[in-house]
Amino acid sequence: MKSLLFGLVASLAAPVNSTFVVQCYSRLFDQRADPLVSPGVASGHVHTISGGNGFNFTMDYQKARASQCSTCSIKQDLSNYWSPKLYFHAQNGSFLSVPIIGDNNGGDMGGMAIYYLTRGGPDNDKLRAFPPGFRMMAGNSSKRVETDDFAGRAVTHKCVGAAGGDGPDTKGLPSKKCDTIRVQVTFPSCWDGKNVDSSNHKTHVVYPKDGNYDGGRCPSTHPVHLVTLFYEVYYDTKGFKDMWYGDKQPFVFSNGDATGYGYHGDFLNGWDEAILQKAVTNCVDGTPNCPTQTFGTFRTQGEAQACKLPSMINEKVTGVLPALPGCNFVGQSAPANCVAPGLSVVPTPESLGYVDLTKSKGWKYIGCGKDDAGKRTLSSAQTYGNSMTVELCIDFCKTKNTLYAGLVYGGECYCGNQVAADKAPVKGSLGNCLMKCSGNKNQVCGGASAISLYQACKGGACSNPAKRESRKLASLEHLHANTARDVVME
Ligand SMILES: *[C@@H]1O[C@H](CO)[C@@H](O)[C@H](O)[C@H]1NC(C)=O
Numbered sequence: 001m002k003s004l005l006f007g008l009v010a011s012l013a014a015p016v017n018s019t020f021v022v023q024c025y026s027r028l029f030d031q032r033a034d035p036l037v038s039p040g041v042a043s044g045h046v047h048t049i050s051g052g053n054g055f056n057f058t059m060d061y062q063k064a065r066a067s068q069c070s071t072c073s074i075k076q077d078l079s080n081y082w083s084p085k086l087y088f089h090a091q092n093g094s095f096l097s098v099p100i101i102g103d104n105n106g107g108d109m110g111g112m113a114i115y116y117l118t119r120g121g122p123d124n125d126k127l128r129a130f131p132p133g134f135r136m137m138a139g140n141s142s143k144r145v146e147t148d149d150f151a152g153r154a155v156t157h158k159c160v161g162a163a164g165g166d167g168p169d170t171k172g173l174p175s176k177k178c179d180t181i182r183v184q185v186t187f188p189s190c191w192d193g194k195n196v197d198s199s200n201h202k203t204h205v206v207y208p209k210d211g212n213y214d215g216g217r218c219p220s221t222h223p224v225h226l227v228t229l230f231y232e233v234y235y236d237t238k239g240f241k242d243m244w245y246g247d248k249q250p251f252v253f254s255n256g257d258a259t260g261y262g263y264h265g266d267f268l269n270g271w272d273e274a275i276l277q278k279a280v281t282n283c284v285d286g287t288p289n290c291p292t293q294t295f296g297t298f299r300t301q302g303e304a305q306a307c308k309l310p311s312m313i314n315e316k317v318t319g320v321l322p323a324l325p326g327c328n329f330v331g332q333s334a335p336a337n338c339v340a341p342g343l344s345v346v347p348t349p350e351s352l353g354y355v356d357l358t359k360s361k362g363w364k365y366i367g368c369g370k371d372d373a374g375k376r377t378l379s380s381a382q383t384y385g386n387s388m389t390v391e392l393c394i395d396f397c398k399t400k401n402t403l404y405a406g407l408v409y410g411g412e413c414y415c416g417n418q419v420a421a422d423k424a425p426v427k428g429s430l431g432n433c434l435m436k437c438s439g440n441k442n443q444v445c446g447g448a449s450a451i452s453l454y455q456a457c458k459g460g461a462c463s464n465p466a467k468r469e470s471r472k473l474a475s476l477e478h479l480h481a482n483t484a485r486d487v488v489m490e
Pocket residue numbers: 090091092093094096243320
């Protein structure tokens with residue numbers, strides 16, 4: 001299948017049998033989290049996680065639907081999509097995290113492309129949207145051998161940009177050097193019509209009984225034909241080409257799988273059911289405008305990028321690591337003395353990207369909002385400096401007698417008396433405030449078009465700050481609600 005990750009609108013008409021594509025431009029975070037397989041605890045291995053910010057270690061359909069932002073393009077979809085993170089196993093034994101296409105040093109993250117395919121059986125049976133509460137897993141994390149059943153065919157790897165041309169799809173990880181390894185997972189599409197989940201998150205759905213893994217008749221045990229879900233994740237492997245050694249390919253997934261046969265995808269439905277059904281019914285092949293007509297406006301790439309969650313386990317999962325997080329060992333089981341960290345208790349202000357100045361200065365952090373060089377979020381007064389800190393900015397705004405202080409681009413300070421709704425922080429999301437302050441590298445001072453916002457505790461706005469802060473930290477409610485800006489694509 002032709003890749004759609006870049007240029008959604010331009011290429012929407014291209015793939016055969018593609019109803020529509022959910023472009024998950026970005027991800028919430030990379031974390032040992034998996035509310036399907038490991039509810040309430042740290043999961044066995046690291047996943048790259050996209051979708052609505054209602055995501056949590058324990059969650060349900062209502063939590064997903066209550067998301068205030070998503071890293072994916074279609075607004076009526078607040079589902080979560082996740083799959084294993086990829087690492088390069090270096091010759092000296094270290095593990096180096098492999099970026100996903102779209103990751104950069106500025107804190108932008110790539111995500112994945114999710115295809116919703118209208119693949120009915122030969123009888124052209126009616127396809128159904130995912131029901132509320134529906135969740136499922138495709139693939140098997142323990143698998144290390146190649147099989148040719150439909151489940152085995154449903155997980156493939158494509159080597160893009162190899163010497164001598166792109167490789168054919170292979171079930172395991174490619175054995176040659178690739179610019180990109182694209183991993184592709186097709187989910188089962190035949191549902192038992194009753195259970196929205198099952199104990200192994202698999203047996204309530206099966207692949208079709210004839211045809212192939214991605215199309216054919218559904219068996220009588222699982223008669224309800226769902227829309228077919230297909231994930232594509234693009235691992236950016238070109239930076240590792242000069243570091244190969246030995247006679248085996250050197251990449252390994254977070255679950256310790258160096259074969260690729262144990263790759264898997266997880267899905268937790270967060271759709272508005274009626275609109276998904278409408279799209280599945282109406283947007284058949286040859287109706288390229290149908291998704292736009294059905295879904296209206298899409299989330300912009302910037303909105304998707306600003307939807308981020310704070311890390312909830314105190315462990316490093318990117319960069320150079322001495323071992324795979326979670327006691328995963330390549331091709332062998334973990335030693336008995338290996339203990340992986342569990343969930344961290346309460347995130348600290350620093351881990352959430354702000355400084356708690358409620359007591360010392362009488363100003364509280366209200367979240368990371370949006371800023372625009374053409375129309376500043378706060379415009380009453382401003383000051384710049386290459387030694388900017390949060391304290392300096394607040395002191396400056398105090399002299400201007402304003403209610404809000406905001407920091408942008410590491411060293412810019414703005415003051416004002418109101419924050420427009422479309423610039424306000426999104427509830428439950430960290431936003432895109434990722435730049436260190438020029439005068440204090442332990443503090444965060446906004447981003448390229450993101451503003452770290454502080455509010456004066458006037459009129460009792462921060463009364464009983466200690467109690468208030470700890471409660472807010474636990475629930476991330478310190479981030480204000482916001483109506484996401486609707487921006488029309490095309
Ligand atoms: C192992 O090698 C990698 C790749 O060259 C390097 O980035 C890493 O720092 C090395 N690890 C150690 C512990 O020296």
